[in-house]
Amino acid sequence: MTKQTLTITDNRTGQTYEIPVQHDTIRAMDLRQIKVKEDDFGLMTYDPGYKNTASTTSTITYISGSKGILEYRGYPIEQVAGSASFLEVAYLILFGELPTREQLAEWENSIRFHTLIHENMKELFEAFRYDAHPMGMLISSVAALSTYYPEAKDVLDAENRLLQIKRLIAKMPTLAAFAYRFSMGFPVNYPDNELSYAGNFLNMMFKMVEPKYRPDPALERALDILFILHADHEQNAGTTAMRVIGSTLADPYSAVAGAAAALYGPRHGGANEAVLEMLAEIGDVKNVPSYIERVKKGEFRLMGFGHRVYKNYDPRARIIKQAADDVFAVTGANPLLDIALELERIALEDDYFVSRKLYPNVDFYSGIIYQAMGLPSSMFPVMFAIPRTVGWLAQWQELLLDPEQAIARPRQVYLGECKRQYVPIDERG
Numbered sequence: 001m002t003k004q005t006l007t008i009t010d011n012r013t014g015q016t017y018e019i020p021v022q023h024d025t026i027r028a029m030d031l032r033q034i035k036v037k038e039d040d041f042g043l044m045t046y047d048p049g050y051k052n053t054a055s056t057t058s059t060i061t062y063i064s065g066s067k068g069i070l071e072y073r074g075y076p077i078e079q080v081a082g083s084a085s086f087l088e089v090a091y092l093i094l095f096g097e098l099p100t101r102e103q104l105a106e107w108e109n110s111i112r113f114h115t116l117i118h119e120n121m122k123e124l125f126e127a128f129r130y131d132a133h134p135m136g137m138l139i140s141s142v143a144a145l146s147t148y149y150p151e152a153k154d155v156l157d158a159e160n161r162l163l164q165i166k167r168l169i170a171k172m173p174t175l176a177a178f179a180y181r182f183s184m185g186f187p188v189n190y191p192d193n194e195l196s197y198a199g200n201f202l203n204m205m206f207k208m209v210e211p212k213y214r215p216d217p218a219l220e221r222a223l224d225i226l227f228i229l230h231a232d233h234e235q236n237a238g239t240t241a242m243r244v245i246g247s248t249l250a251d252p253y254s255a256v257a258g259a260a261a262a263l264y265g266p267r268h269g270g271a272n273e274a275v276l277e278m279l280a281e282i283g284d285v286k287n288v289p290s291y292i293e294r295v296k297k298g299e300f301r302l303m304g305f306g307h308r309v310y311k312n313y314d315p316r317a318r319i320i321k322q323a324a325d326d327v328f329a330v331t332g333a334n335p336l337l338d339i340a341l342e343l344e345r346i347a348l349e350d351d352y353f354v355s356r357k358l359y360p361n362v363d364f365y366s367g368i369i370y371q372a373m374g375l376p377s378s379m380f381p382v383m384f385a386i387p388r389t390v391g392w393l394a395q396w397q398e399l400l401l402d403p404e405q406a407i408a409r410p411r412q413v414y415l416g417e418c419k420r421q422y423v424p425i426d427e428r429g
């Protein structure tokens, strides 16, 4: 049998070290023994952006970037998105197995039970400026929830953790819809617990004066699928933020606020908002080739293209493209779709994109669907944060139960000035 070790020769000293290899990985701490002098700190790795560093083991989500595979707990994304409901997938992601019919009914009930938020929270929303971005409101309001549930700090208690997990999954759509309604100047809608998770969200978003909101079944299912596709994606920036904050044993509301803040950026969950701005700027299919030329010159990036992990077509983008047809059958076509399709067609034939393995990612088509559903682009990152809360919470729980995990505290390579004398202000040149 081949030896599962790595032999390293330090050419500075001529010394050789044998380091165990497990799961194609060496432990960074095994490098610490490699020293020139006895009192050296020991060898470290330098990895800005954690491009080649595994921060954890995990059993939640599997991605093969080269093959374009995404699985939740071993189930291919195509199968769960094709057959399951979002809350069923949430159960799978959180607890590791698909629920039985009874388990699912109990789980759905327990989420419904927690959909309301404290009435005082409305004053928090009212305090925002009239044009506040709903993602800023969502981040702030979920952080504020920690003050309503101070017992959530007891993160090492399993029962307490489960209660906060249910509350967060139940209340995120309510906070999101409240943020939207306040930003539009509309009165808020309370949850309708007779509806599904996605159906109730549409109700809280779009109900006006009708006594009972009945979501269009095609839109409700399309939204459910979009939620499933966004539920988890292993150690991305938002999830890493969740784990970093969680590693300090902060309460999950504060940790979710931090994760959502990471998601807000245009290189992460803010990308679908940027995609729509880009498509609107291109304006017409005939302008696509000149836009691509500018991307290739490095003037800006093609938003919704490229991924740190996928070096193949993002499987979520493929499913979203199908869901788009169902939505457009109800809402009528979005004219931006033609521009998106042309961008994709040209980019996938162009050597710049082919050689860098840049393919459409999940955000390339999701914004077009959300816009067709009547959502302003400022709501797009919010639409990402609602389902991703499930993944954040599953990863947070996994972290807390992992005896190998410790407070996240990376090292640095200091390249600044060496010790020097303080200069009084009058003596500085």
Ligand code: CMC
Binding pocket: 233, 236, 266, 267, 268, 269, 271, 295, 300, 301, 302, 303, 304, 305, 306, 307, 308, 309, 356, 358, 361, 362, 363
């Ligand atoms: N358009 C044009 N060129 C690109 C793009 C793009 N969208 N993405 C990467 N490149 C080029 C980049 O300029 C570089 O070229 P070169 O080697 O000549 O310098 C090469 O491809 C590698 O790029 P990188 O920045 O090293 O790749 P990364 O893995 O660090 O970045 C990314 C991944 C998603 C941040 C990046 O592809 C990007 O900025 N994409 C646009 C924003 C976007 O769509 N984000 C959503 C990500 S998916 C949703 C999510 O999970 O949040």
